[in-house]
Amino acid sequence: MPDTVPSIRVVVVGGGVSGILFTSGLFRRLGKNFHLHVTIIDKKPYFEYIGTGTLRAMFNPSHHDNMVNPGFTKTANGHELEVLHGKVLTNIDKTSNTITLRDNASSAEMMVEYDYLYIATGCSYSKFPILKPDFGSIEERRSQLEEFSQQIKAAPHVIIIGGGSFACELLGELNDYYPNIPITLVNTRPNMLDRAPQGAHDYVMRFVDKANAKRKEDEKIKVILNDMVHLKTNTTNKGVELPTNALIFSCYGAAPNTSGFGDFNIPLTAEGHIKVDLYFKVEGTNNIYALGDVNNIAEEKMAATARLQAKVASTNLANLIQGKPKQIEYEPKEMVQVVSLGKKDGMMIKTSSIAGTGRMFGWMKGKVENLVLNTVRNPESLLSKQFY
Numbered sequence: 001m002p003d004t005v006p007s008i009r010v011v012v013v014g015g016g017v018s019g020i021l022f023t024s025g026l027f028r029r030l031g032k033n034f035h036l037h038v039t040i041i042d043k044k045p046y047f048e049y050i051g052t053g054t055l056r057a058m059f060n061p062s063h064h065d066n067m068v069n070p071g072f073t074k075t076a077n078g079h080e081l082e083v084l085h086g087k088v089l090t091n092i093d094k095t096s097n098t099i100t101l102r103d104n105a106s107s108a109e110m111m112v113e114y115d116y117l118y119i120a121t122g123c124s125y126s127k128f129p130i131l132k133p134d135f136g137s138i139e140e141r142r143s144q145l146e147e148f149s150q151q152i153k154a155a156p157h158v159i160i161i162g163g164g165s166f167a168c169e170l171l172g173e174l175n176d177y178y179p180n181i182p183i184t185l186v187n188t189r190p191n192m193l194d195r196a197p198q199g200a201h202d203y204v205m206r207f208v209d210k211a212n213a214k215r216k217e218d219e220k221i222k223v224i225l226n227d228m229v230h231l232k233t234n235t236t237n238k239g240v241e242l243p244t245n246a247l248i249f250s251c252y253g254a255a256p257n258t259s260g261f262g263d264f265n266i267p268l269t270a271e272g273h274i275k276v277d278l279y280f281k282v283e284g285t286n287n288i289y290a291l292g293d294v295n296n297i298a299e300e301k302m303a304a305t306a307r308l309q310a311k312v313a314s315t316n317l318a319n320l321i322q323g324k325p326k327q328i329e330y331e332p333k334e335m336v337q338v339v340s341l342g343k344k345d346g347m348m349i350k351t352s353s354i355a356g357t358g359r360m361f362g363w364m365k366g367k368v369e370n371l372v373l374n375t376v377r378n379p380e381s382l383l384s385k386q387f388y
């Protein structure tokens with residue numbers, strides 16, 4: 001490549017599914033006449049896919065190997081990729097197009113310049129932090145999961161708080177691995193999966209009935225709907241007493257990871273989502289974009305939608321850099337969601353109907369994840385092959 005080809009600096013904050021799929025899409029779509037320098041900023045020095053498999057890894061830590069790519073620093077298609085890990089974003093300067101990072105361990109600061117900045121920091125469950133990896137090595141993550149799996153194994157009782165797909169999938173895994181641990185599930189809504197058609201709730205309740213038919217009296221799964229937990233008193237609003245020796249899984253309260261972004265003058269909604277237009281451009285900025293869980297595009301936030309967003313965003317940036325005028329507007333689509341209930345049961349949910357239920361969908365969820373992961377696990381293909 002001639003030296004005269006200018007380098008275009010793209011900085012991606014967040015090395016989760018959104019950040020990685022966007023980067024790989026960009027590498028594939030940009031011809032060799034352009035020289036990209038992409039910097040991915042992430043807490044951890046490896047890639048981890050967060051999905052049903054993450055829950056499975058809490059029961060069987062060796063499954064974690066299937067969810068990670070230990071080293072994704074690679075050049076691809078002649079473009080350069082740099083991964084900065086162990087750092088926290090402390091400032092975005094829109095005038096000089098630089099961000100400031102602070103090293104978590106040494107507190108040293110550094111500045112990184114960008115031509116285009118993509119924010120893809122995802123979301124977090126503050127009451128269930130182990131779901132998402134933190135700073136530290138892959139070995140530290142693994143031992144954290146080992147420790148937690150021992151805690152689950154020893155639990156005399158489990159309380160699941162929540163009623164979304166996360167709560168349902170956890171219920172399924174727990175029932176697979178420990179069919180003897182009694183479970184109390186408390187949901188504030190009258191239905192499980194209450195944004196889905198009624199059939200989804202009915203199917204979860206049938207799953208619970210089937211599981212209970214195999215459980216002894218003192219090991220039953222108890223579902224409490226339309227009620228709320230008070231952990232200070234270990235009762236619910238309606239006065240149901242909860243066990244005081246239970247392990248509690250708080251499967252609610254996913255919040256976009258945008259704390260501090262208001263101080264950088266990034267416009268946020270009341271819920272903390274970054275305000276973007278249909279090209280994912282952050283309101284009031286020229287070259288800053290937000291992708292995936294953090295933006296305020298109204299759709300189910302999941303890996304499948306992150307993928308569609310990454311596709312549009314990388315196509316648009318590739319066009320922009322190549323001087324092609326076409327910019328695609330993102331259209332949120334009706335989404336098909338597969339919710340597993342353990343390895344051997346599940347359902348496929350559409351906006352207005354249940355597309356299918358049964359053994360096949362528990363299996364399918366694992367297969368779809370494997371499809372993504374086979375690519376993700378391979379450092380060569382992570383950033384160069386087509387996986388959407």
Ligand SMILES: *[C@@H]1O[C@H](CO)[C@@H](O)[C@H](O)[C@H]1NC(C)=O
Nearest residue numbers: 086104105106134135136137
């Ligand atoms: C990150 O910073 C926190 C708070 O100072 C510290 O407890 C933790 O050990 C640090 N992690 C790493 C990997 O340096």
Ligand SMILES: *[C@@H]1O[C@H](CO)[C@@H](O)[C@H](O)[C@H]1NC(C)=O
Nearest residue numbers: 232233234243244245246247
């Ligand atoms: C309520 O239950 C939790 C977890 O099972 C326990 O840690 C806590 O001590 C209990 N609180 C009271 C007031 O009994």
Ligand SMILES: *[C@@H]1O[C@H](CO)[C@@H](O)[C@H](O)[C@H]1NC(C)=O
Nearest residue numbers: 121123124126129257258259
């Ligand atoms: C994301 O959330 C976690 C947990 O609340 C927090 O430790 C982390 O610093 C957040 N990251 C960003 C970029 O806001």
